Amino acid sequence: MGKSEGFLTPKAISKRIKAKGLQRLRWYCQLCQKQCRDENGFKCHTESESHQRMMLLFADAPGRFVGQYSTEFRNAFLDVLKHRFGTKRVHANVVYQEYIKDRDHVHMNSTRWSTLTGFVAYLGREGFCEVEETEQGLFIRYIDKQAAERFQRAREIEKDRLREEQRQEQIIRKQREEALKREAHNLERNKPIPENLYYRPSDKKISLCLKPAQARLADENIEEKVSPLTHSPAENKFQEDTKEQGVTYKQLNWLEENLVVRVKNTELENGYYFKRKGVIKEVFDLYIADVEILQLGDLIRLDQEDLEPVIPQPGGQVRVIYGENKGTNATILSLDMERKTACLKPETQSESSLMLNDVPLQYICKRAQ
Incomplete structure (x- = not known):
């Protein structure tokens, strides 16, 4: 009969099944971790050269081997109690039967404890478990120190x-x-200071000299002509738009949520936040906003005068904050830094085919992704 046929015989299969399961404890050598199936096999093992070498090592330091086996037995037993039963009250023998299901477990006869009762008493003394002795036997409960x-x-x-x-x-x-x-x-500084007026009785007549409206407009035109400041066409358009609205640039509120802004206040936290970028999280009273500083995560509350819009590179997402297209989300196609203008493409479907040309840079602000 061939070798492969002998491997499939009932006798061979029976031997392999027995070898997989638990065997007699009296025929197990803990020192060599060898399980024998009968008394004759165990006798042959004890007379082998490998077993004799292990016995010589054990004779040199018996306490070290017993202590090591005792520690491994205790830790494995507590792991089964902790993970299988938790902090429930359970019979000690039930935990032990669950522990010995592992074929490679450390046997109790190789430890310093000879009985399960002595081992359970040790666990109670050391504070690992709560031990309760009843008529049905010893019950234990795991103490979770962690x-x-x-x-x-x-x-x-x-x-x-x-x-x-x-x-x-x-x-x-x-x-x-x-x-x-x-x-x-600021309100106190801009408040006009009243002058004291005194009436002095006199025989002289009081006369008033007031210019007509046309004369005042002519004087204003002259002042504009002699003004030494020069602006780009985009800045002039921006000033004209704000002038038509009857307010100044500082009076217009442009703060909205999810806009990327830059801090321009040099006195805040001794200049720590100066020139740092942030995202507007919430707006209060139109001119005050909570800004989350990028790369820092700090949330600070600032006035509109302490902030300025951020202009992204071409391809960036912006929002129009001034003019007739205010509130429109768009994408920057190109920037003209000499004229200080930008070409925008709106993101809305109704305006996707239109292009916004020559939009002043003051009209737009970067949107957070």
Whole structure:
């Protein structure tokens, strides 16, 4: 009969099945981790040269071997109790039967404990488990020492989070107070100072000399002609548009959410945020906004006078903030830095076929992605 046929015989299959399962504990050598199937095989193993070498090593340091096996047995037993039963109350023998299902487990006869009762008593003394002795036997409950550590760590994390929120609230409150003070100071500075008027009785007649409206317009035209400042056509168009609306550039509100802006206040935090870019998260009272500083994550509250729009490169996404196309989302096609204008392509379907040419750079601002 060939070798392959002998491998499939009932006797060979029976041997392999027996070899896979648990065998008699009396025929197991823990030192060599060798399981024998009968007494004769165990006797042959004890007389082998490899077993004799291991016995010589054991004789040199028996305490080290017993201590190592005891530690491995305890850790494996506690792992089964922790992961299989958790913190439930369970019979000690049930846990032990679950533990010995592993064929390669460390046997108790190789440890310092001779009985399961002694081992359970050791676990209770060392604080690994709560042991309860009843008429049905010993019941144990695993003590999770890491639960207290996890709870303490979670409390520390929560305290840090609350501390950070309080710090952010203090910063925002301080910035708001500074903005209110600055606004009050500006109002006080721009407030006209009344002059004291005194009436002195006199016989002289009082006469008034007022220019007609046409004369005042002529004087204004003369002042515009002699003005030494020169502007580009786009800036002149921007000034004309704002003049038609009856307000100045500083009075127009252009703050919107998700716009990318740059801080131009040199006094804020001693210039720490100067020239830094941020994204507008929320707008208050048209002229005040919460800005999240990019690359820092700080959230600060600033006035419109402390911010300026950011102009992206061609291909960037912008929003029109002034003029007749205000509120339109568009893409920059080209920039003319000499004329300070841009060519835009609207993103809306109704205006996708149109091009916005010669749009002043003051009219647009970069949008956050």
